[in-house]
Amino acid sequence: MQFQRLTFVAAALFFGGCFIGGCTSESSNGSNSDTGSSSEISPQKDSLIVEGDLTASELDSFRIRRAFQSSAKNFNEAFRTGNFEEFLNYLHPSIVAANGGRSSFKSRLKEIYNANDTAMYRQTLIGPVSQMIGVRDPKGNLTGWYCTMPVRRWLKGAPEQEFQLQWLGGQTLNAGKNCYFIDITQIEKEKIYQIMPDFRYLLENQTR
Numbered sequence: 001m002q003f004q005r006l007t008f009v010a011a012a013l014f015f016g017g018c019f020i021g022g023c024t025s026e027s028s029n030g031s032n033s034d035t036g037s038s039s040e041i042s043p044q045k046d047s048l049i050v051e052g053d054l055t056a057s058e059l060d061s062f063r064i065r066r067a068f069q070s071s072a073k074n075f076n077e078a079f080r081t082g083n084f085e086e087f088l089n090y091l092h093p094s095i096v097a098a099n100g101g102r103s104s105f106k107s108r109l110k111e112i113y114n115a116n117d118t119a120m121y122r123q124t125l126i127g128p129v130s131q132m133i134g135v136r137d138p139k140g141n142l143t144g145w146y147c148t149m150p151v152r153r154w155l156k157g158a159p160e161q162e163f164q165l166q167w168l169g170g171q172t173l174n175a176g177k178n179c180y181f182i183d184i185t186q187i188e189k190e191k192i193y194q195i196m197p198d199f200r201y202l203l204e205n206q207t208r
Contacts, residue, residue, distance in 0.1 A: 067176030092180040122156040133202045144173040
């Protein structure tokens with residue numbers, strides 16, 4: 001019961017404010033002239049790579065990274081516009097199941113959704129992917145990909161160097177066809193592993 005309440009609160013507050021652990025405020029010396037309220041994905045060096053120049057392994061990694069980026073953008077946009085049918089396509093299935101399934105969960109999200117919560121931000125930047133790993137079984141076969149991704153939000157009127165920082169954990173088990181996310185901001189690793197057990201291979205080998 002405690003896990004179910006936790007996951008509902010997590011999804012209900014996602015992108016409207018903070019998910020499970022809550023946002024943290026950070027400062028950045030970088031500048032960005034875009035003051036729109038829509039989300040976007042920051043460009044990264046991979047976008048300049050010509051696919052024909054990559055090895056098969058590098059190409060797989062590049063494509064998965066791109067799938068995570070695109071899916072995270074859709075995930076955010078779906079919540080921002082109140083499109084919960086689409087939003088639930090990207091929220092991790094275990095969270096959806098723990099909250100009664102798609103139909104029940106979608107109804108509950110509609111009840112608490114407030115468009116003004118998302119309108120309070122003048123800008124949201126998602127990504128780029130910070131860390132990513134492919135997990136293999138004992139036979140060497142890939143069983144899934146996992147990533148961490150920052151989400152930065154600027155409140156209306158806030159200076160450019162002050163933003164709220166959130167971290168997403170991403171998973172795909174079918175080479176990017178379906179990418180799912182949970183918020184991992186300030187969350188104990190054990191709680192993350194309850195939802196994505198193999199995420200441990202990313203967190204225990206790299207620093208978020």
